Amino acid sequence: MKIVFDFGGVVFRWHPASFLARVWSHRIATPEQGAEAAAVFFQNYGGDWGLFDQGLIGADEVVRRISARTGWSHGDVETVVRAVPDELMPIPGTVALIRDLKAAGHSLYFLSNMPEPYADHLSASYPLAEWFESGVFSGRVKQSKPVMPIFEIAERQFGAVGAELLFIDDHPANVDAARSRDWQAFVFTDAASARRELVSRGLLSA
Structure with missing residues (x-):
């Protein structure tokens, strides 16, 4: 087979809610907040993140788009994107x-x-x-x-x-x-x- x-x-x-809670401890205090932030950040792997998944945009561009879409600071979004490899x-x-x-x-x-x-x-x-x-x-x-x-x-x-x-x-x-x-x-x-x-x-x- x-x-x-x-x-x-x-x-x-890969558990986005707990991952974000660790990376963004200054923003996220509860598992529920982690889940809500993950839904907005990763868009169920569609939207900006979906384009990143497909290799149609790079890391810098996905950071720019997520920050512009959400109002989260460029630095905070970049921290998440750069932290993913260590999470895996x-x-x-x-x-x-x-x-x-x-x-x-x-x-x-x-x-x-x-x-x-x-x-x-x-x-x-x-x-x-x-x-x-x-x-x-x-x-x-x-x-x-x-x-x-x-x-x-x-x-x-x-x-x-x-x-x-x-x-x-x-x-x-x-x-x-x-x-x-x-x-x-x-x-x-x-x-x-x-x-x-x-x-x-x-x-x-x-």
Whole structure:
């Protein structure tokens, strides 16, 4: 089986509300405020941030646009954008899952909405070539999930048709999009439940 992993929130830590609460401790006092700020800042990965994800604008421009749109200071917005790479730490349970899946003989790939600067950071900082046979970063192909072209690009790059692929992503919209291409897919909530799902599919031993 060819198994495709999302990155943020699946392989690498990404929880925008708590991230903003840490980076903006002067602005955010409660988890609820963190969630509200994250919704405005990242626009559910559309808008300004969506263009950044797709590699259509760079870091300086996304900072300028978010600051202009929200009224938050340029410095505060830039602090967040620059802090993202350090937030993207590997999730130990998922790394163990990757190693176990490889040991079981499965081919692993990734499909990630990731701006180019962060894709470059992850490629330089972690053994992606050891974990995965290949992968697609949105910022490098100028398309992003859940729009169909990025799934088509992935199929070509992975040399597979939809039915041969199992996709693991933490956003239901992306899982639904993959299923519409006839990919197998399920929503990731944590590494332990993902392991149980893979065991139930016969892809790992209990």
